[in-house]
Amino acid sequence: MIDVLSGLLVLAGVGFYLAGSIGLLRLPDLYSRLHALTKADNLGLGLLTAGLALHSQELLTVLKLLLIWLAVLSASAASAHLIARYARRQETKS
Amino acid sequence: MSATNLLVLDGLLVISLVGLAWAALAGSDARRSVILFMAFGLVLAAAWVRLLAPDVALAEAAIGSGLAGALLLAAVQEQPRQPLAARTASNSNPNKPGLSVALQLAVSVLCAALAGTLAWALAHAFNSAPQNALPRAVSSNLEASGVSNPVTAVLLNFRAYDTLLELAVLLTAVLGIFALGPARPGYQAAGPVFDGLARWLVPVLILTAGYLLWVGAHAPGGAFQAGATLAAASVVLRLAGRHQIGLPQGRALRIVMAGGVGTFVLIGLGLLVTGRPFLGYPPAWAGGLILMIESAATLAIAATLVLAFLGGQPRPLAVRVTCGNTSATPGPTGKPASPEGMRGAELRAAEVCNRIPETQKRC
Amino acid sequence: MSELLSVSALGVIFSLSLGLLRILRGPGAADRMLATQLIGTAGVGALLLLSLLSGQQALMDVALVLALLAAVAAAAFTGRQRRARSD
Amino acid sequence: MLTAQWLYGMSGCLIAAMGLRTALLHTCLLHRVIAINVTGAGVFMMLIAVAYRGAEIPPDPVPHALVLTGIVVAISATALALALARRLTAEPSND
Numbered sequence: 218m219i220d221v222l223s224g225l226l227v228l229a230g231v232g233f234y235l236a237g238s239i240g241l242l243r244l245p246d247l248y249s250r251l252h253a254l255t256k257a258d259n260l261g262l263g264l265l266t267a268g269l270a271l272h273s274q275e276l277l278t279v280l281k282l283l284l285i286w287l288a289v290l291s292a293s294a295a296s297a298h299l300i301a302r303y304a305r306r307q308e309t310k311s
Numbered sequence: 312m313s314a315t316n317l318l319v320l321d322g323l324l325v326i327s328l329v330g331l332a333w334a335a336l337a338g339s340d341a342r343r344s345v346i347l348f349m350a351f352g353l354v355l356a357a358a359w360v361r362l363l364a365p366d367v368a369l370a371e372a373a374i375g376s377g378l379a380g381a382l383l384l385a386a387v388q389e390q391p392r393q394p395l396a397a398r399t400a401s402n403s404n405p406n407k408p409g410l411s412v413a414l415q416l417a418v419s420v421l422c423a424a425l426a427g428t429l430a431w432a433l434a435h436a437f438n439s440a441p442q443n444a445l446p447r448a449v450s451s452n453l454e455a456s457g458v459s460n461p462v463t464a465v466l467l468n469f470r471a472y473d474t475l476l477e478l479a480v481l482l483t484a485v486l487g488i489f490a491l492g493p494a495r496p497g498y499q500a501a502g503p504v505f506d507g508l509a510r511w512l513v514p515v516l517i518l519t520a521g522y523l524l525w526v527g528a529h530a531p532g533g534a535f536q537a538g539a540t541l542a543a544a545s546v547v548l549r550l551a552g553r554h555q556i557g558l559p560q561g562r563a564l565r566i567v568m569a570g571g572v573g574t575f576v577l578i579g580l581g582l583l584v585t586g587r588p589f590l591g592y593p594p595a596w597a598g599g600l601i602l603m604i605e606s607a608a609t610l611a612i613a614a615t616l617v618l619a620f621l622g623g624q625p626r627p628l629a630v631r632v633t634c635g636n637t638s639a640t641p642g643p644t645g646k647p648a649s650p651e652g653m654r655g656a657e658l659r660a661a662e663v664c665n666r667i668p669e670t671q672k673r674c
Numbered sequence: 675m676s677e678l679l680s681v682s683a684l685g686v687i688f689s690l691s692l693g694l695l696r697i698l699r700g701p702g703a704a705d706r707m708l709a710t711q712l713i714g715t716a717g718v719g720a721l722l723l724l725s726l727l728s729g730q731q732a733l734m735d736v737a738l739v740l741a742l743l744a745a746v747a748a749a750a751f752t753g754r755q756r757r758a759r760s761d
Numbered sequence: 762m763l764t765a766q767w768l769y770g771m772s773g774c775l776i777a778a779m780g781l782r783t784a785l786l787h788t789c790l791l792h793r794v795i796a797i798n799v800t801g802a803g804v805f806m807m808l809i810a811v812a813y814r815g816a817e818i819p820p821d822p823v824p825h826a827l828v829l830t831g832i833v834v835a836i837s838a839t840a841l842a843l844a845l846a847r848r849l850t851a852e853p854s855n856d
Contacts (some may be wrong), residue, residue: 224678227723231685234716238692241712247704250696254708257689258715265682265719269726281734282722285741288515289715292745295508296711299752304704316680321765323691325772328806332776332799334698336783341791346706348795349747350697353713354690355802356740360721362769362813363820365732367805369739370832376714377743379798379836381750386791386843418785426778429807433770436811437763446821461822462829470826477830484837488844492851505749512745519738531732535833540739543746550749612833619840622847 219271226268233261247304251297258293262286324361327354345383352376365531366462369523373539374616381546382620385495457597458528466533467601471575471590478571478608485568485615494621500552509551516544524609528598534605538612545617558617558625568618571611574604676727683723690716707751714744763815770810777803790846794839801835 237257244250266286270279331354335347352375359368449461449469456464466474501509520541527533548556559567578600579590587593592600618625690713697709718737725733780800784793805828812824 227679227682230719231682231689234686234689234719235692238689238696238712238716241696241709242692247702247708250705250708254712257712262715262719265686265722269722272726278731278734281738284515285718285722285734285738288512288738288741288745289718291508291511292741292748293711293715295504296745296748296752298504299748300704300707300711303752304702307702307704313677313680316684318764319684320687321768323687325768327691327694329772329775330698331694332779332802336779336787336792336796336799339789339792341789342703343700343706344792344795346703346710346751347697348798350694350706350710350713351799351802353710353717353740353744354694355806356736357687357690357717357720358769358806359809360724360733360736362765362809363816364809364812364825364828365730365736367809367825367828367832368736369732370829372736372740373743374832374836375802376740377746379839380747382836382840382843383791383795384747384750386847389847415786419782422778422782422785425781426774429774429777430771433774433807433810437766437770441814441821445823446819449822450819461819462825465822465826466829470823473826473830477834480834481837484841487841491844491848505752508745508749512742516742516746519742523735523739526735531735533829535829536739539833540742543743547746547749615837616840619837619844622840622844 223268223271226264226271230261230263230265230268233257233264237261248301251301255293255297259290262289320361324354324358328358342384342387345380345387348383349376349380352379366460366533366536369531369536370539373536373543377543378539378546378616378620381543381550385620385622389495455594455597457592457594457599457601460527460529460531460533462531463527463533463601467604468592468597471579474608475572475575475579475590478575478611481612481615482568482572485618488618488622489624492623494618494623494625497554498550498552501550505551509547509553512547513544516540516547520544520609520613524605527605528602534608535612537605538609539616541609541613542616542620545613546620549617549620556617558614560625564614564625567610567614569611571604571608574607578604679723679727683720683727686716686719686723690720703751707748711744711748714740714747718744763813766810766813769813770807773803773806773810775803776800776806779803790849791843794842794846797842798835798839801831805831 234257237253237255240253240256241250244253263286266282270282273279273282328351331347331351335344335351338344352371355375356368356371359365359371449465452469453459453461453464456468458464458468500506520537523532523540524534524537525532527537545556545558558564575590582591582593583589693709693712693716697706697713700706718741721733721737721740725731725737777800780796780798780803784796784800787793787796808824808828809820812821814820
């Protein structure tokens, strides 16, 4: 049961990864690509870590997975903002 | 993983690596090249993992993509917006340098020949039976080395001389950077988003550095990875516009910088006095001594990498106060600053201030 | 289960190589930096999967360092204004 | 015969040669610094490929230690090169 659930979560995570990267490749401008990227960062890795955490037995591993996800989550939020602002500044400058 | 899956994985990684390296080397836009180089480092870390080199992957993740990227980006941002506008004004196309076609061809042929020779040598190495003498020597002596991670055992016990000399190289490099002038100016205070990022990223980085240092004895990790992670914490603080980035000042900084080599040499000499060979640890003490050396080396490496990011001798905090008074003193100081001199802090500060107009002239 | 994990790892690596296409295409520096972020995140995901597949606990540490340093690189990219020299 | 060893080793050769060519021919200092780093990465790939012994046998730790040392030396050399380049462009008598 747990195996099935964890497998489904991992697969869903990979799905979001692929969706995010296809969006990054196909969407027309920077800001919409930014939107696609955050899906891969937040949901893709989030679901993946959730699936892996269900799969693992040790508490330390679960905590590490949680830390990694939180790190990527807040780093991607902050860097998405910073990159968008950078692009915005470049636009207004030229 | 099945063999086919692994083959697909290897193929994707290798194609990505060669493609990224080629793209990073081509073109004339420096910012593009730096970003491509960072991506190259990320993929390279994955390749190290695939080749069962997690220690190297850790170092690559911390240094190759993160710190080297930050260092190169800081250098790019100093360049003029238009790539090389001033310097290649005579050259209409910066891609085609003034070198003659014949010379370019000759260099290309020589490099191709070098690649061929290297490939031939590698093929020879791969086809002959693997030389197992060294790995066997490592694994049979691992018990006595004081640590159970074979890479750490090689770095800090079996081939400790290499690491000692490497720390000396680091010290020399940072002294060279010092001699080239003062640090770049700091950044303006960051907005709330960046500040929030720094607020949690810095403690986590410091904690991770401590963890990597500790875990290096029995699992991938160690002084290099820990030092790089610690340096990243300071780099984030610097980017966030803080004045205090955790770098000690004046004499304390010098002690930390020299601490890696110093601890190493002192322990080696101490062992020599007790009748053992230089850096030949007694097995019972080896673990403790290695941890001691690694701690000092971590701090020294971190200080070196932070100073490398600053790009020169850090200005003493007092300079900001005294600069207004001393910068009126005329006269450019033509000679390079010699930070190892015996002058007092005020004199050094005055000299740093004098040099500011000179360095401001860059394009 | 391990077959599923290994296919997932391939999927993540494939998404990483899609990110590589964007980094090669550009056009702007910000686009390339976005793609680098994706490569970093995909690398973290792939490392976690491989860590479970191969039983190497250390790969989790590599993933952690990769995640943290990707944040540092993004911070360094955004080109913050330098202080005036006379501060 | 190990396919992975050949793949990574040979592409390491290729990358090292490409990097060396750019380091010698490019006009921009920053590109040259990046090129030297790429050359180093190619050499590291060769070393790690030599250390690889297949999935079952643990790899040779000595090249791993060499590469670790090499990575740290490479970044300190890069930093020194960048400081020199900065100084070079700062000199008014450059051109």
